[in-house]
Amino acid sequence: MIARMATTVGPLSESDIAEARTLVNDVDDDNRPAPENIPARNESVPNIFNAAWGHSGSCNRKKTGPRDYKPRLEFGNNESMPTVLKIFESFFFQSFIKNVIIPATNQTMPGNRPLTYGEFLVFIGLWLLMATIVGPERRDYWSTKPIDMFEGAPFRLSHYMSRARFELILRHLSFTDKQAPPLLDRFWQVRPMISAWNDNMSRVFSPGWICCLDESMSTWINQYTCPGFMFVPRKPWPFGNEYHTICCGISGILFAMELVEGKDQPRQLRNEEDNFGKTVGLLLRLTRSLWGSARVLVLDSGFCVLKGLIELAKKGVYGSALIKKRKYWPKYIRGDEIKDHFKDMPVGSVDSIGGNLDGIDFDVFCMKEPDYVMMLMSTYGTNIRMGEHKNRDGVEAFQYPEVVHNHYQYRHQIDDHNNKRHQPISLEVTWATKTWENRVFAYLLATTEVNCNLASSFFIGEPPLPSLSFRKELARELLLNPYFNRNVATDERPKRKRTCCEHTFTTLRAYTKWQGSDIIPSSSIYPQRMCKGKHRKVRTYCSCSPGVVMCEECYAQHKLEIDGQ
Incomplete structure (x- = not known):
């Protein structure tokens, strides 16, 4: 049933969503309130707002001085224009590959020919090249039959690596050099890899002045073989692993992620930041590299927790979150009173009301829409209007206030990144596997590929290439990388009885x-x-x-x- 829904084109029907809820243990529902916004029994919430509406005209962030950061990519002392291969190596945790993945793979791989860094790049390049075509089976790319435009694959890969060698590497691919822990932890093999990817991105990339945080999905169908399996009805790929991700609003480059472990997370490994609440803890962990920088964070209604924005402000990060009623209004927010305030105002009217929580000032910025009142809680910004003039149902055009403008301008960056990763051909789907750890690696690889395309465009100053065109270019550079010695004998075995490995x-x-x-x-x-x-x-x-x-x-x-x- 899940397999059928996962291959459905377009949004799921209401009946499919209802049925999926009964089949999946963990559901991330768009209508479910954040844990911090669920009122406790007999809880009395104080009024922390000012007595009168209106904004003082002073922005908390601008008080710290000009902070209009531009995205920056670190290449050490290399002053020449970086190649696509160099950008990929910078983004794709080169040291972790050399020090962990390759030695761990060699430890289990038979034979006396170890996997090298250059050969591993060729292995990745083969996957990228296969992900430029839909239809052929994997073995078709190594077929000895002549290329036929009506049958099989349109090219052959045996020139770069034998099929026997490719399958051998794939079979023994390992992502950790550590032993399984004594506790039941279904994520122990991938947790160091995700952490290494995040650490590497924090070293080589510095985002611009504004960032966006949202969810991303990595598709998987069988919930019994997928730790942290989630059903997220609102996503185009609703089944699989959910990641909370953050990207640069200026360049679109994704630079940090956290796998949602859900009910499979071991109790012994709970995060210390979760003492503030799950949503607050998540915001603190994903923005750690931004602390003290006075950058701005754009959040959707799923992360609308006022306590979270306050804790971020204490760390030197300013944010705004869309306010939406999910069974309850977010804690401290008097949504019905705000709607009454705008009841008789014309479309396009703007007002705000300030407040203070834990010694930190904040504002709720509001704008009248034709059929609702848009509300954003924020620790920065003013009511000054900016950007293009917008029309609403024939009403005279008007500009958005600063926080609303930034929300509309940058809220889609994670979704755009996800679309580039999934369309037109998903690398994760091409890498068909029953080994869940391989899917996590494929997700990191696909994310890095999109980052490389965006970085090549942003830092070189040219429009980004179409996804498949860039994928072919990256695959070419990986297949022809200078680290691989192509004179090494291949592992092809023309005779069935011939053995090419030691007996241990x-x-x-x-x-x-x-x-x-x-x-x-x-x-x-x-x-x-x-x-x-x-x-x-x-x-x-x-x-x-x-x-x-x-x-x-x-x-x-x-x-x-x-x-x-």
Whole structure:
């Protein structure tokens, strides 16, 4: 049922949404209030607003001085114009790939030819190139048949890497060098990778003066194989993993993310910032690199928690959030009184009312629309109108006040980034996998690809390329990267009986098990299977035959058979 809904073109119907709610354990509903906005029983909320409407004309942010930052990309001492490959290497946590992913992959990969950094870039480039076409199966790209315009893939990849080598790397791809923790943590293999991506972006990229925070989705269909599986009805890709993401409003580059772990988050790993509340804690974590910079953060109604804006202001970050009634008005907000205040005002009228919480001044900026009153809580801004003149139902054109203008101008940046990642061909869908950790890596790769396209455009000063055109250009640079020694012998095996790897008697790591020839996570610490010779249950195997369980007797017989060939 979920698979059918996930492939539905266009928004889900009300009946599909209702049915999905009964099937999925975790739902992020647009009508559900933030936890901090749910009133406690018998709670008395004080009135923290000023007695009279109107704005003082003074902006809290501008009092700190001019802070019109421009986006900046750090390339060390390299003063030349960066290439697409250099931008990609800067964005895609190069040190983590070299120090963690490649060594961890080599540790489980059989044979005496280790994976190198240059070859890993070729591996990524192959995925990007395959994601420029829809239709062919993966094996078609290595077919020995002549290229046919009516059948199979329109190009071949064997010139860059044999299919055997590609599948070997894919089968043993690992993203952590740590052992499974003693507690049940379904995210332990990807948490260091996401953290490394965030740390790297904070080092190499500095956003502009205004940023946008919103949700992003990474598609997945089976909730039983996906830790943190969420259903988000309002998203074009409603099933899978939800990420809270933040991007630069000027360049559109996404620079921080947090995977929503939901009900699968271990209780022992709760975040310290959540003591302020879940929404407040999230805002503090994602904006850590912005603290003290007086930057502006644009938020939609899902993050409309006044306490969150106040805590951000204490950290030197100014924000605004759209006010929307989700069963309740956000805490402290007297929404019905605000609507009564604007009842007889003409469309386009603007007013604000100030208040103070924990010693921090804030304002609720309001603008009369034809059928509702737009409200924004903010710790910066004035009622000064700016931007283009806008029309409403034939009413005389008017300008938006500053905070409303910034909201409309920058609120869509995360959605635009997501659209570039998903359309016209999604890399995450092309990388069809049953290994959830690979999907997380594919999400990071796809996000980095969009960042590279935006950065190439913004810092070079040219319009961004269409997504597929840029993907081909990036794939070309990765496939032809200067780090890969193409004179190394390939792992192609024309003869079926030929072996190209050493025979090592190996034991599975804790919390892993076999699924076919793939090693996947296990909820049990030492799961066992009956050996090849039906002697007993073990966890050992020969490195040349992944998935074939062997005891000592089976391994000895196996060696005799191999040596006799």
